[in-house]
Amino acid sequence: MNKIEQKHKQVIDFYIKNADKNVVKKLSRYFREGLDAYGCDRKKEEAQHNRWLKEWEEDMTTKDFLDFGDRLVATGKYEEAHCATYFILSGKNEFTPETFERIGKWLENGIQNWANTDALCMSVLSIFIFEKIVQPKDFSGWTSSPSKWKRRAIPVTFVEAIKKGHQADSYLKVIENLMEDPEEDVQKGIGTFLREVWKNDPEKAENFLLKWKEKCGRKIIHYATEKMSKTDRERFKRTKK
Structure with a gap:
């Protein structure tokens, strides 16, 4: 032994x-x-x-x-x-x-x-x-991992960077590759990350969400917008077809 x-x-x-x-x-x-x-x-x-x-x-x-x-x-x-x-x-x-x-x-x-x-x-x-x-880009290869936990790890780690005052742009470039992830555990992580971005830069976070709101998982929207007013949250509902 x-x-x-x-x-x-x-x-x-x-x-x-x-x-x-x-x-x-x-x-x-x-x-x-x-x-x-x-x-x-x-x-x-x-x-x-x-x-x-x-x-x-x-x-x-x-x-x-x-x-x-x-x-x-x-x-x-x-x-x-x-x-x-x-x-x-x-x-x-x-x-x-x-x-x-x-x-x-x-x-x-x-x-x-x-x-x-x-x-x-x-x-x-x-x-x-x-x-x-x-660098944030070094997490890019993780976005295609078969493990939802490895994919979730990307936004959860990025949350810590945003809390430390890092600018969001380089992190958002990586997150874009996860925005259509079907797993709720990943979506919750993404939503939490975007909520943290929103606290520091509401315009950037909202523009990003508006770009993706028709395609991304609903848990992303739910978590990302939960600190917004009811009126503001309405903007991120999917367009009825």
């Missing part, structure tokens, strides 16, 4: 020991497609994450944590995917474009719900944008 297998066993043993069906039942309400989870108290989990990282700091490199992350997300377990996100943050100072692509594969090879996706976007993938390791 190599060191990653040993550490994975530690992770599994911890979660089995601290599994709680009531926690799973409570969490499952937020996942319409179901949730594969152990059910662990979040505070207890976070404390254990910190202990693991301290214990492993001399033993695990960023590459090791990438390999470990591959293994963790492949199980499909909610908490193990959360571990992968938390652990890889310890190597953020060594992130490269290759790291970006490697982490992106987690969204095709195991991550299978909105919560794990969004946590990865907000805490990890956003770093690649903020530190200029990648």
